[in-house]
Amino acid sequence: xxRQYELVERVLDYDPNADEAALNxxxxxxxxxxxxxxxxxxxxxxxxxxxxxxxxxxxxxxQETIMTALLHDTVEDTLATIEDIEANFGPxxxxxxxxxxxxxxxxxxxxxxxxxxxxxxxxxxxxEDIRVLLVKLADRLHNMRTLHFIKKPEKRQRIARETMDIxxxxxxxxxxxxxxxxxxxxxxxxxxxxxxxxxxxxxxKLRSQDGGQVDAIxxxxxxxLAEAGLTVEVSGREKHPYSIxxxxxxxxxxxxxxxxxxxxxxxxxxxxxxxxAMGVLHTTWQFLPxxxxxxxxxxxxxxxxxxxxxxxxxNSMRVEVQIRTRTMHQTNEFGLAAHxxxxxxxxxxxxxxxxxxxxxxxxxxxxxxxLLEHTRLAIYQDRIFAFTPKGALFQLPKxxxxxxxxxxxxxxxxAQSVGAKINGRHMPLxxxxxxxxxxxxxxxxxAEPQLNWLGFVVTGxxxxxxxxxxxxxxxxxVAEIGRKLFDEIATKVPARIGKKAVRDASKRLGLDGxxxxxxxxxxxxxxxxxxxxxxxxxxxxxxxxxxxxxxRDHTISIRGLTAGVGFKLAECCHPVPGxxxxxxxxxxxxxxxxxxxxLALASGIDSDWLDLSxxxxxxxxxxxxxxxxxxxxxxxxxxxxxxxQNLSNVKSLEQVQNDAPFASYEIDxxxxxxxxxxxxxxxxxxxxxxxxxxxx
Ligand code: MN
Numbered sequence: 001x002x003r004q005y006e007l008v009e010r011v012l013d014y015d016p017n018a019d020e021a022a023l024n025x026x027x028x029x030x031x032x033x034x035x036x037x038x039x040x041x042x043x044x045x046x047x048x049x050x051x052x053x054x055x056x057x058x059x060x061x062x063q064e065t066i067m068t069a070l071l072h073d074t075v076e077d078t079l080a081t082i083e084d085i086e087a088n089f090g091p092x093x094x095x096x097x098x099x100x101x102x103x104x105x106x107x108x109x110x111x112x113x114x115x116x117x118x119x120x121x122x123x124x125x126x127x128e129d130i131r132v133l134l135v136k137l138a139d140r141l142h143n144m145r146t147l148h149f150i151k152k153p154e155k156r157q158r159i160a161r162e163t164m165d166i167x168x169x170x171x172x173x174x175x176x177x178x179x180x181x182x183x184x185x186x187x188x189x190x191x192x193x194x195x196x197x198x199x200x201x202x203x204x205k206l207r208s209q210d211g212g213q214v215d216a217i218x219x220x221x222x223x224x225l226a227e228a229g230l231t232v233e234v235s236g237r238e239k240h241p242y243s244i245x246x247x248x249x250x251x252x253x254x255x256x257x258x259x260x261x262x263x264x265x266x267x268x269x270x271x272x273x274x275x276x277a278m279g280v281l282h283t284t285w286q287f288l289p290x291x292x293x294x295x296x297x298x299x300x301x302x303x304x305x306x307x308x309x310x311x312x313x314x315n316s317m318r319v320e321v322q323i324r325t326r327t328m329h330q331t332n333e334f335g336l337a338a339h340x341x342x343x344x345x346x347x348x349x350x351x352x353x354x355x356x357x358x359x360x361x362x363x364x365x366x367x368x369x370x371l372l373e374h375t376r377l378a379i380y381q382d383r384i385f386a387f388t389p390k391g392a393l394f395q396l397p398k399x400x401x402x403x404x405x406x407x408x409x410x411x412x413x414x415a416q417s418v419g420a421k422i423n424g425r426h427m428p429l430x431x432x433x434x435x436x437x438x439x440x441x442x443x444x445x446x447a448e449p450q451l452n453w454l455g456f457v458v459t460g461x462x463x464x465x466x467x468x469x470x471x472x473x474x475x476x477x478v479a480e481i482g483r484k485l486f487d488e489i490a491t492k493v494p495a496r497i498g499k500k501a502v503r504d505a506s507k508r509l510g511l512d513g514x515x516x517x518x519x520x521x522x523x524x525x526x527x528x529x530x531x532x533x534x535x536x537x538x539x540x541x542x543x544x545x546x547x548x549x550x551x552r553d554h555t556i557s558i559r560g561l562t563a564g565v566g567f568k569l570a571e572c573c574h575p576v577p578g579x580x581x582x583x584x585x586x587x588x589x590x591x592x593x594x595x596x597x598x599l600a601l602a603s604g605i606d607s608d609w610l611d612l613s614x615x616x617x618x619x620x621x622x623x624x625x626x627x628x629x630x631x632x633x634x635x636x637x638x639x640x641x642x643x644x645q646n647l648s649n650v651k652s653l654e655q656v657q658n659d660a661p662f663a664s665y666e667i668d669x670x671x672x673x674x675x676x677x678x679x680x681x682x683x684x685x686x687x688x689x690x691x692x693x694x695x696x
Contacts, residue, residue, distance in 0.1 A: 001043070001047045001050055001051065002050050002051065002053070002054045004024065004027045004028075007023070007027065007050065007053060007054060007057065007066075008020055008023050008024060008027075010054075010057040011023060011057055011063060011066055014057075014060040015060070015062065015063065018062075018063040019063055022063065022067065022089065023063060023066060023067065025088065025089070026066075026067040026070040026071055026089060026093075027050070027070055029070075029071065029074070029080075029088065029089075030046050030049050030050070030070045030071055030073075030074055031046045033074045033078040033079070033080050034046040034049075034073070034074070034077070034078055035078075037077065037078075039146065039149065040146070040149035040150045040151070041146055041149040042149075045073075045077070048073065048142060048143075048146075049069060049070050049071065049072055049073055049074075050070065051142050052069040052070075052072065052135065052138045052139050052142050053066050053069035053070045055069070055138040055141065055142065056069045056134065056135065056138055059134070061131070061134065062131075064092050064093050064096060064131070065096070065131045065134065065135060067089055067093050068093055068096040068097050068100065068131065068132075068135050069135050069138065069139075071085060071089070071093065071097050072097060072100040072101070072135055072139060074097070075097060075098070075101045076101050082094055082097065082098050082101070085097050085098075096131055096132055096135070099132035100132055100135050100136055100139070133170070134176075136167075137167060137170065137171050137176060137179050138179075140163060140167045140183065141179055141182060141183060143159065144159070144160075144163055144182070144183055144186040144187065145182075145186065147159060147160065147186060147190060156190055157190065157191065159190075160186070160187040160190035160191050161187070161191060163183050163186070163187040164183075164184065164187040164188070164191060167183055168180050168183040168184045168187065171183060176333075177304075177332060177333055178333045181240060181243075184240070184242045184243075185240045185241070185242050187242075188240075188241065188242035188245065189241075192245070195241075195245055196241050196242075196245075198255075199241040199244055199245055199255065200241055202255050203238060203241070203244075203261070206261075207238075213262070214236040214237065214238060214262055215236070217236060217262065217264065217313055217319060218234045218235065218236040218264060219234075220313075221234050221264060221266065221281065221321070222234040224280060224281065224284045225266070225277055225280055225281075228276070228277075228280045230268065230273055230276060230277055230280070231269060232266050232267060232268050232269075232273070232277060233266070233267040234264060234265070234266050234267075235264070235265050235267075236262060236263070236264040236265070237262070237263060237264075238261055238262055239260075239261050239262065239263055244258055244261055247260075249394075249395050250395060252394060252395070260310060260317075260318035260319060260320050262317075262319050262320070263319070263320040263321075263322070264319060264320065264321045264322070265321075265322050265323075265324070265329075266321060266322070266323045266324075267324060267325065267326055267329055268323060268324070268325055269325065269326075270325060271296060271325060273325075274296060274307055274323045274324060274325060275296075275307070277323050278307050278309060278323055281309065281311060281321060281323075282309070282311075285311040285312060285313060286311065286312040287309055287310065287311050287312070288309075288310040288311070288312065288318065291308070291309060291310035292307075292308065292309045292310075293307070293308040293309075294307055295307070295308065296324075296328070304331070304332050305324065305328045305331065305332065306322045306323065306324040306328060306332060307322065307323040307324065308320070308321070308322055308323075309321050309323075384396055384397075384398050384400060384433055384434060384437075386400075386405055386433050386437045386438070386439050387437070387438045387439070388409060388438075388439065388440075389438060389439075389440045394408050394409065396408060396433065396458075396459065397458050397459060398432075399432050399458045400432070400433050400457075400458050400459060401429060401430050401431060401432060401433065401456055401457060401458070402417065402420035402422065402427070402429050402431065402433065402439055402441060403417055403429050403430075403453050403456070403457050403462055404433075404457050404458055404459040404461075404462045405420075405433060405439045405441070406420075406439075406441040406462075407457075407459065407461050407462035407465055408459065408461065408462075409441070411461075411465050412447065413441055413443065414449070414462060414465055414466075415447035415448070415449050415465065415469055416443040416444050416445075416446070416447050416448075417429060417441050417442070417443065417444070417449075418442055418443065418444035419441075419442035420439060420440065420441055420442060421439070421440040421442065422437050422438070422439055422440075423437055423438050424438070424440075429453070429456075430455075430456040447469065448469075448473070449465065449466040449469040449470060450466075450470075450658070450660060451466070451470045451655075451658035451663075452658050452659060452660050453466050454466055454467070474655065475519060477522075477636045477637075478519055478522040478523050478636075478653075479515055479518040479519040479522055480518075480522065480634075480636070480637050481521075481522035481636060481637050481640035482517070482518035482519055482520065482521035482522030482523070483518045483521075483522075483637075484637050484640060484641055484644070485521050485522065485528075485640065485644055486517075486518060486521050486531065488644060489521075489528050489531050489532060489535075490535070492528070492532060493532050493535050493536045493539050494536060494539055495535070495536050495539075497535055501535055502514050502517065502535075504534075505517065505531070505534040505535045506534075508534045508537075509526065509530070509534050522640070523653075524649060524650045524651060524652075524653075527649075555617060555618060555619060555620065556569070556577070556614070556615070556618045556619070556620065556621065557614070557615025557616075557618055558581075558583075558591075558593060558612050558613070558614065558615060558618075559612065559613045559614070559615050560583070560610055560611055560612040560613055561583070561591060561610070561612065565590050565591055566590030566591070567583065567590050567591040567592070567593055568586075568590065568591070568592055568593065569593050569621055569622070570584075570592045570593055570594045570595075570598065570600065572594070572598055572599070572600045573594050573595040573597075573598035573599075573600065573624075574595075574621070574622050574623055574624040574668070574696075575593055575594060575595040575598075575621065576621040576622075576623045576671055576673055576674050576676075576677055577614045577618040577619055577620075577621060577672070577673035577674060578614070578673045578674025578675060578677075579595045579596075579674055580595065580596040581593050581594065581595060581596060581612045581613065581614065582594055582596050582601065582609050582610060582611060582612055583609070583610035583611075583612045584600075584601065584609065584610075585610070591610060591612075593612060618673070619672040619673050620670065620671075620672060621670075621671065621673075622651055622668050622669065622670060622671075623668070623669050623670075623671045623677040623695065624666065624667070624668050624669075624695065624696040625666075625667050625669065625677075625680075625681065625693060625694065625695050625696055626656070626664060626665070626666050626667075626692075626693075626694055626695075626696040627639060627664070627665050627667060627684060627690060627692070627693045628657075628662050628663070628664040628665075628690070628691045628692040628693075629662070629663055629664075629665070629689050629690050629691060630661055630662060630663075630689060630690075630691060631658065631660060631661050631662055631663040632661070634689070635689035635690075636663075636665075636689075638687060638688075638689040639665075639684065639687070639689060639690060642680065642683045642684055642687060643669065643680065645683070646676070646679060646680045646683060648669050648670055648671055648676070648680055649669070649670040650667060650668070650669055650670075651668040651669065651670060652667070652668045653665055653666075653667050653668075654666050654667075662691055666696055677695070681693050681694070681695070
């Protein structure tokens with residue numbers, strides 16, 4: 001732990017005008033207030049605020065920030081009040097401490113509400129003064145460094161998750177890359193201990209194989225640049241397990257396939273030297289096109305400036321190189337904090353515009369959940385990572401289910417899914433996956449994607465594949481109906497119908513073989529008569545049309561209309577003879593005939609209503625019904641059989657819903673009259689295949 005005089009000397013080093021006495025008072029105050037409190041590590045509690053203050057001196061922050069760091073937990077965890085702080089250290093320090101305290105209080109609230117609320121106050125406090133954020137980030141970083149002392153695994157998990165989801169991205173947004181990297185590294189170790197251990201192992205193995213690679217490459221880079229007359233500093237490092245893991249996830253590759261596990265930094269003396277160094281490197285080694293980024297001429301919004309490139313070292317190893325000046329380097333690693341140093345009162349407002357965007361969302365949303373959704377979207381890539389049992393990694397949008405996962409692995413696997421194990425446990429296919437889940441898909445023998453999966457899948461790939469498969473399946477079912485109808489038609493022709501006759505018939509009809517013929521019959525694209533003619537040409541000449549009412553011209557007449565006025569049966573309610581009807585005058589149509597309970601009538605004007613009735617012997621109209629059947633093989637065909645038995649022709653059939661184990665269809669049917677339609681509905685309701693049948 002930093003001693004009192006060490007801390008004060010550090011501040012005086014970079015700010016000789018700092019108020020030494022005030023710093024000393026703050027140090028003594030925190031030691032006294034925290035008294036005998038201890039941390040999970042067994043250390044005295046005050047070691048924590050002192051370490052946080054130390055982190056702030058690394059960033060050369062002003063004395064108010066250092067004092068705030070020292071005092072940041074006194075109001076929350078001791079008897080001290082904000083009034084005490086103000087009386088002892090002035091209004092500015094009191095305001096900053098209050099900001100940090102508010103954030104800490106929120107951490108103690110229950111889960112969901114807390115997370116959102118936390119973020120909101122956090123952001124508001126930040127927008128007021130960026131120094132509150134800096135202290136908060138340092139506080140979180142020190143807590144992460146000492147996380148392993150906490151005994152309860154759930155608590156460690158929660159803190160690590162929050163760090164990964166909220167604090168590391170915030171550190172990134174304000175350009176605190178050092179903080180971001182360390183937070184991610186520590187959180188990753190906690191959240192994915194196995195992945196962490198595996199990657200660490202592999203790295204250790206690599207190091208033992210060709211020890212000193214990092215140093216050798218750094219030296220080679222330095223020599224190449226020296227030969228070109230450039231004085232530079234070169235440092236190299238292995239990437240942290242977390243960034244390797246993220247690369248594996250982003251590129252869907254295994255550890256062996258991650259080729260760029262080393263990164264190098266070249267620090268030059270001037271902007272011009274940066275570009276010159278880049279040129280030298282690009283001529284010495286092969287560079288990867290498309291990986292070159294010039295953040296010197298166009299800095300990132302958080303102020304980050306550097307040149308980035310990737311080189312092929314000895315033809316097989318990809319190494320990342322960042323080239324920058326020393327000043328850029330300072331700014332890059334500590335972002336806004338670097339700007340803050342020495343420049344009290346000169347706030348870099350332009351660089352916190354992303355914060356302003358967030359604040360606007362915060363102000364606009366009242367619902368904590370909604371807020372969290374928005375802010376997370378803004379600060380965190382809304383992705384999850386899931387593994388196959390063999391360890392292949394897939395990146396999916398948040399909310400993805402095992403079905404999305406299966407389709408992401410392979411279209412066939414998706415189609416064959418019947419169940420899933422998540423982390424070894426059987427779970428429903430609609431379960432949203434979480435980061436790091438291991439997903440095992442249980443395959444059925446047949447590919448049978450379900451229509452109701454569309455209700456929960458989130459990826460476009462799964463959605464498209466399911467739609468395609470369901471369409472094909474529907475086609476098969478319609479063909480199955482056609483086959484049944486065909487068998488009946490075949491009994492009516494004066495010949496035995498074999499395979500050849502069927503082939504010839506489909507040829508005559510211009511169809512491509514038996515399946516197409518059956519589909520055309522099932523989909524009511526052909527009348528019985530057309531099929532019979534195709535099977536045995538000329539055979540329908542003697543058939544008495546009267547036997548089948550549907551072959552006669554429909555004879556609908558309407559009473560109550562002025563002679564000569566045209567009419568049309570409305571398509572919203574599909575009235576059939578026997579229904580109580582009224583007419584609506586419509587421009588260009590004449591009169592539109594509606595069933596009296598049709599909703600469309602509600603919008604008509606009374607004077608336009610015509611009281612109508614059906615003419616004698618009117619028969620033949622389209623009735624619309626909605627039928628819900630049990631969704632299993634053969635039920636659709638049974639329904640079609642009922643229509644056929646009742647000499648009713650299906651004009652259109654459309655699946656409107658699929659809620660396993662039911663499927664609902666909307667069907668337009670040619671019927672003689674209301675009695676006919678009612679008879680058909682009764683027959684449907686009597687069938688085992690049908691759950692419900694109503695007029696639509
Ligand atoms: Mn703290």
